[in-house]
Amino acid sequence: MQEDYKGNKQILFLSTLAFFVSVMVWFNMAPFNSTIMEQLGLTKDEMGVLMLVNLALAIPGRIFMGQLVDRFGPKNVFSVLLIVMSIPCFIFALGNSYWQLLISRLLLGFIGASFVVGIRMISEWFPQEKSGLVQGVYAGWGNFGSASAAFSLPVLALIFGGDNGWRLAIASTGAIAFIYGFVYYKFVEDAPPTREFKRTKSTKVMKATSFPDLLILIATSFPIYGGMAVLVWSLQRTDLLPLGWALGLYILLGIFYLHRSTKIWLENRAYLKTNIPNEEKYSMKQVGVLSLAYFSTFGGELAVISMLPMFFQETFTLGAIGAGMIASSFAFTNLAARPAGGWLSDKFGRKKMLTGLLFVLSILYFSMSFLSAQWPIILAVMLTMSCSMVGQAASGSVFSMVPFIKKKNTGQIAGIVGAYGNIGSVCFLAVLNLVYPAVFFSVIALGAFLCFISTCLIKDPSLQEEWDKDKESIKRLQKKVRYSSDVKQNI
Known part of the structure; x- marks a missing residue:
């Protein structure tokens, strides 16, 4: 093998x-x-x-x-x-x-x-x-x-x-x-x-294999344009973009989404009327849940990295260098934490690990909402690094599942799930512009907790792995049998 x-x-x-x-x-x-x-x-x-x-x-x-x-x-x-x-x-x-x-x-x-x-x-x-x-x-x-x-x-x-x-x-x-x-x-x-x-035949829209999956596919594309709209709103709110330009971009994004949704609907409606082979079927529900999980894990990580130096400077009256060193812990822990999350998922079950990590992450982010100047700085740093490690391990667990949804569409599925990470960072930073850091951390915690609940909707791909191994073994056995038959005939 x-x-x-x-x-x-x-x-x-x-x-x-x-x-x-x-x-x-x-x-x-x-x-x-x-x-x-x-x-x-x-x-x-x-x-x-x-x-x-x-x-x-x-x-x-x-x-x-x-x-x-x-x-x-x-x-x-x-x-x-x-x-x-x-x-x-x-x-x-x-x-x-x-x-x-x-x-x-x-x-x-x-x-x-x-x-x-x-x-x-x-x-x-x-x-x-x-x-x-x-x-x-x-x-x-x-x-x-x-x-x-x-x-x-x-x-x-x-x-x-x-x-x-x-x-x-x-x-x-x-x-x-x-x-x-x-x-x-x-x-x-x-x-x-x-x-x-295995290549797809074109760069057209993804094919859903059931009508509920088609609705989920259309729904999952909305935050792609919604995230861009939040970005435009952030620029306009801080006077970096004139209101007229912002309104024009909102309309343009709306047109793009309607065009994309119509295209998805028309191409999939014809496809769903055909006899779809079992090996082509997959669950868009899996894609939706993993996208939301990456929204909370990697999106939260990027947002926290962006605000952490200033937060520690203001909360604990640290210098720029000290606050920067604490913030850099997020980048360094990523070297070990993300591979560890993937390895744990390989060893103990992908769904089980993702569910557990999301639950722990929600508790840690909620704990960060209580950070204040009264906390010992060492305890604050330990909590921050723990949150970083669990969040990045959860991101690793998400992508340990992505390749098993549908092999030849792995790129498109990874594109959707990965985009949600960027969308999450934009949305969480937009929240930070409206509220205090304590509320910001609580919002990320709530997102992680809701994703923890949603994981009950997905299947553990480990079961599919075992089935694929069995099919592979059968194919190998069939090849051996055919080879033996050919040898006997030649003799």
């Missing part, structure tokens, strides 16, 4: 490194925010817009990238994405006008969709019983690219020196992405030689 996946460790390393480079490019602006503001004479509001648009296209991008990877394969998609995204990276590094910075940063949001490409690649190269662990390694170590950018790029800028040091540091990440795109294409394949990579 292991021979069928020979070379999978190399694929894991190369794919994780590809995602690491993507994330490093995605967040290469963050270490130089103050420098860019000073040199180019930008206001704080203009800088805020750049940070928000950097995240915007990652939401629809993950859906689009999921369709592409299922149609053309992760090798082609990941390679092209890295090479093409180096172009807006170079434009940003050379930019002198605000519009150059804005458009290039908006386009760079697409590289945040690279996550879903590797999910499909890894699922092809590893057996089911190791899926949770390796998906956790891929996501946990790949996401560390943001922390790496924060640590290494300022040092690189100092080495280059001069007023253009930051430009050369950012351009260097684009050069790495460009070169690595060709490296990745040369040294990876979509699937092991002994296995067939």
Whole structure:
């Protein structure tokens, strides 16, 4: 069995490194925010817009990238994405006008969709019983690219020196992405030689296999556009976007959603009238629940990372360095916590672990709502790190289940679930703009608890794994029987 996946460790390393480079490019602006503001004479509001648009296209991008990877394969998609995204990276590094910075940063949001490409690649190269662990390694170590950018790029800028040091540091990440795109294409394949990579026939909308699933599919696409609308609202509320522009974008998003929903309905209505084979059937309910779980786990994590330094500075009167070190614990624990969540799911059951982790996470986030200056700082840090580790383990548990819903649609499903993580961060940060941090933590806790309840609606894919193993054993036995018969006939 292991021979069928020979070379999978190399694929894991190369794919994780590809995602690491993507994330490093995605967040290469963050270490130089103050420098860019000073040199180019930008206001704080203009800088805020750049940070928000950097995240915007990652939401629809993950859906689009999921369709592409299922149609053309992760090798082609990941390679092209890295090479093409180096172009807006170079434009940003050379930019002198605000519009150059804005458009290039908006386009760079697409590289945040690279996550879903590797999910499909890894699922092809590893057996089911190791899926949770390796998906956790891929996501946990790949996401560390943001922390790496924060640590290494300022040092690189100092080495280059001069007023253009930051430009050369950012351009260097684009050069790495460009070169690595060709490296990745040369040294990876979509699937092991002994296995067939199953492609979808087109990049059209996903096919539901029952009428209730069709309704769920339409419903799950609404938050994609709703999350973008929340982003527009956040920009307009802080006067970063004129009201007229905001209203126009709301109308445009509404039109896009209606068009998308109509397309899903028409294409699936005809498909549902056909005789759908059993092997093509899958549950959209699984997709919906896992999407909401990722909304609360990874979305909550991104939102907390964004506000944690300032929260600790204001609550415990810490300096910027001390608060930043505490906030960085979220990034460092991800290296171990997310793979651990996947491994625990492989070993003790995916549904069981996800349910337990969501319950514990809701308690921890609710406990964080009571944080105040009266707490010992050590206890506050321990609670924060515990919340980080459980949340990231739960994210790992979510993606330990994604590849088992429907194999050849793994990219599209990962795109939907992954997009919900970005949507969650936008929505939770919007809540933070309206309420106190205590309420913010309580809202995330409530989301995690509701997801804990919703997990009773999904099935444990471990049962499907056993069935797949039995089918594989039967196929192997049939091959042996046919081989024996052929030998006897030849004799």
